[in-house]
Amino acid sequence: MSSPVRVGVFGLLGSGNLGNDGSLEAVLGYLRDAHPDAVVDALCGGPEAVTARYGIPATRLHWYRGEYRTASRAGAIVGKGLGKLVDVFRTAAWVRRHDVVIVPGMGVLEATLPLRPWGFPYALFLLCASGRLLGTRVALVSVGAARIGNRSTRALVRWSARLAAYRSYRDELSRDAMRAMGVDTARDEVYPDLAFALPTPDAPEPRPGAVCLGVMDFHGGDDDRARAAEIHRRYLDGTTAFVRALVAEGRPVRLLTGDGCDAPVVAAIRAAVDSPLVTAAEAGSLADLMRETAAADTVVATRYHNLVCALKTGTPTLALSYAAKSDALMARMGLAEFRHPAREVDADRLLERFRELEKRAPELRRTLAERNAATTRHLERQFAALTAALFPAPDTTPRETS
Known part of the structure; x- marks a missing residue:
């Protein structure tokens, strides 16, 4: 033997x-x-x-x-x-x-x-x-x-x-x-x-109007060390303004992370917006993240595996893209046009793309179902x-x- x-x-x-x-x-x-x-x-x-x-x-x-x-x-x-x-x-x-x-x-x-x-x-x-x-x-x-x-x-x-x-x-x-x-x-x-x-975990029906925002302690890449502080400030200011705009419309926003180092970004956004509509998920696994994204109407996310979880659950998703891998993932899943640069988060332009994402949500859910079957x-x-x-x-x- x-x-x-x-x-x-x-x-x-x-x-x-x-x-x-x-x-x-x-x-x-x-x-x-x-x-x-x-x-x-x-x-x-x-x-x-x-x-x-x-x-x-x-x-x-x-x-x-x-x-x-x-x-x-x-x-x-x-x-x-x-x-x-x-x-x-x-x-x-x-x-x-x-x-x-x-x-x-x-x-x-x-x-x-x-x-x-x-x-x-x-x-x-x-x-x-x-x-x-x-x-x-x-x-x-x-x-x-x-x-x-x-x-x-x-x-x-x-x-x-x-x-x-x-x-x-x-x-x-x-x-x-x-x-x-x-x-x-x-x-x-x-x-x-x-x-x-x-496996995709069971999840409740999406909450009407609910948005998941996946954030990241983002300072740029290996070649951006000289302007890391500037990149981080622009990213944080842009995402905070985006959350504030959603809250002004009465939209619940659920903040997601993908690494322990992201916690300060969550804290900074919640402190700046100061609304009970902004909550933070305590996800300990990708299964937890998938449950969160499946329960949302739409997702906007930075970390690569936040995007993976949202796309796998078939939720219309917009990438705050910090690397070519995010662009490639969005293209593979049929959502190439729904990207915004993480290094230059402009809340007005991000909101414009987000509105288009919501408008086309039924079509995008069908696209994601087809792409997920092929991916399996x-x-x-x-x-x-x-x-x-x-x-x-x-x-x-x-x-x-x-």
Whole structure:
């Protein structure tokens, strides 16, 4: 009898980002259905949260606990530097215990938000290099990618992709970006975001006139550091003015987040508008977000996975777009014209687009129903391809005996 396949999952999981955890949940569902005997554990950002929520053993991604805090003191700088060395051996030892390692979705090959090369890009490179050296198949599954300006980050991301045994992307732009950065993508496929594989929870009938607004602690991307404060102020002022206009019409507005760091934006909007019509959801998962968006007439959202949840529930949605991945998602789902730039939120123009969204809501709901059905079929092909690539059937041909 052959031993069970040992599968690892890797990423910034359990760290408070609902989209990342939703991608993990989708992959765990696939493994339960297609490979129920697989033994699964994680190397991740929040091991305690992953174990508590999903019931799998988990190990901390970085040896140095302050990896994502700015190091200003000498001790912290030394700790970070030592951690880089220790993580070489920790990562290799973890990878060696597995037959397969899956990186489930997420924007692991992009820098659309501020990112330091020696943080997660370095960790991903260690994973992929260890897999290649030790014979463990590493799969980047329905991941996001974007062209990267920083040379060090770009090099780490490029080599990570080259060393992986399997790659698929969540949109054409991601595959094009990796090709432009020197990765041979001839055999790489594009599939929908993994979160579309999650079950759609039951939800009540939409509340008449209710609007969900998904907000984000947005300061621009990796190349916007010099004007991050200006971008954030414009984003916050624009979204606040939009909420104030809706409240003036007596419309209930439900504020959504997708990461713990978004809470100050919710607090700032509620304080500025000061109305009982403005409430905040306490979502702990993408399922919670889907229930919220399904109960709304319309959704306006910034975070990528807030958009995914709204579109998956068939709710007419307008994207406050901060990256090309949001534009690609809206186009895939048939709502390409309903976008507004997150870097330059103009409340008047946003309201104009929003009015058009509401006017065409019945038509858009029909479009989303059709696109969601096609997306489900496409993801079924993704999981079949993943099984073929990573879990080859055992050879049952009888051996000849002498």
